[in-house]
Amino acid sequence: METKITRGPIVNCANLSMTFGKSCVLDKIDFTAKPGELHCIIGPNGGGKSTFVKSLLGQLRHEGSISLEWDNQPGRIGYVPQTIEVDKTVPLTVENFISLCVQNRPAFLGISKRVKKEIDSVLERVNMLHKKKLLFSELSGGERQRVLFAQALIPSPDLLILDEPMNSIDRTGAAIFSGIIDDLKKEGVTVIWVHHDLAQVREKADVVTCINRSIIFQGVPRDVMDEKHLLEIFTAQPVQEAI
Ligand SMILES: Nc1ncnc2c1ncn2[C@@H]1O[C@H](COP(=O)(O)OP(=O)(O)OP(=O)(O)O)[C@@H](O)[C@H]1O
Ligand SMILES: [Mg+2]
Incomplete structure (x- = not known):
């Protein structure tokens, strides 16, 4: 039986909420990313994707819990900001x-x-x-x-977090990035990727989470990225409530 290489951590968030002033930007997000898997995050502009990533990296104060469960000792985190x-x-x-x-x-x-x-x-x-x-x-x-x-x-990262790295990237560049991400996945790296190319997310992601303040949908792309859900993304307005 093939044994799965696990170099990266299990990333777990439970009930993650975040406010800027009186505006609620993230509302009770539950999220898990696993070693050797690509977890894509999608959602409308202003939906809270970058805020979520920065919270994961410990750059923003938040409520709820975030844990990185490493197999052995803590490894290295690579981050590509937007x-x-x-x-x-x-x-x-x-x-x-x-x-x-x-x-x-x-x-x-x-x-x-x-x-x-x-x-x-x-x-x-x-x-x-x-x-x-x-x-x-x-x-x-x-x-x-x-x-x-x-x-x-x-x-070389064990956890790689990418916030829309393909913006302004041409096809050759996109293919290079994509190949590197595939290689890291095979090495058991945990990859979290904020991405707006829905066709590529559908093709490459193991799990997808759509965020617009709260989770709109989450799961295996072929199960959750149906027309109804995609329409929800494209017609969604950023939802922020004063609290
Ligand atoms: N430092 C800040 N202070 C106040 N509001 C902020 C701050 N950073 C982000 N916001 C607000 O939080 C909301 C979510 O922003 P965020 O950058 O997380 O969205 P996003 O989903 O990454 O959008 P995009 O697709 O455009 O990158 C936005 O309405 C934004 O104006
Ligand atoms: Mg962003």
Whole structure:
């Protein structure tokens, strides 16, 4: 019998709620993601997907519980944020940008040889090695997304959380990202992916959760992504209630 590799954690949220001021953005979300599985999160703009991801990462105060259950000791978490602002006046090269994300040593010491090698390797994977000396602010939208994706691969993550990494990405880039995610899944990594391409979610996700403040539906895509539910997504307005 084939044994499943489990490198990543089981991510569990129970009754997760979150408010900004008096506005309820997430309401009693229950959610589980498992090692070796791709759990996609979909929903309308403003529905609370990025807020949910940031809560998972411990960046926002929330109510309810979030637990990461690791098989052995806690592993590494890779995160690709939806957007990032970099001041145009800061002369930060692509290589330096990634080193800031992944290195934990004083900037004046520069980039260690080991990290330099790792940076080259991940930039190669997303076909951006030839741009490593360019300023991050000089990159196009899709190129930035590639670099944001690359930084999440150092060190190789056990839990990977992606917030719409395919925005502005062309077909070649999308195929590269998709291939990397497939490989990580096979290695038992837990993958949580906020995504708006419903056809791809249907094809690739093991589980899908649709969030619009609360959970609209959740389950195996072929079971839950029927026309009625998809219509609910496309016609949904962000729901936020003052509490
Ligand atoms: N720091 C903040 N302060 C106040 N309100 C916020 C803050 N961050 C997000 N919100 C609000 O919370 C709601 C959910 O935002 P969120 O970014 O989670 O949506 P989303 O589902 O990721 O949308 P999109 O598909 O556009 O990325 C939005 O109405 C947004 O205005
Ligand atoms: Mg978002």
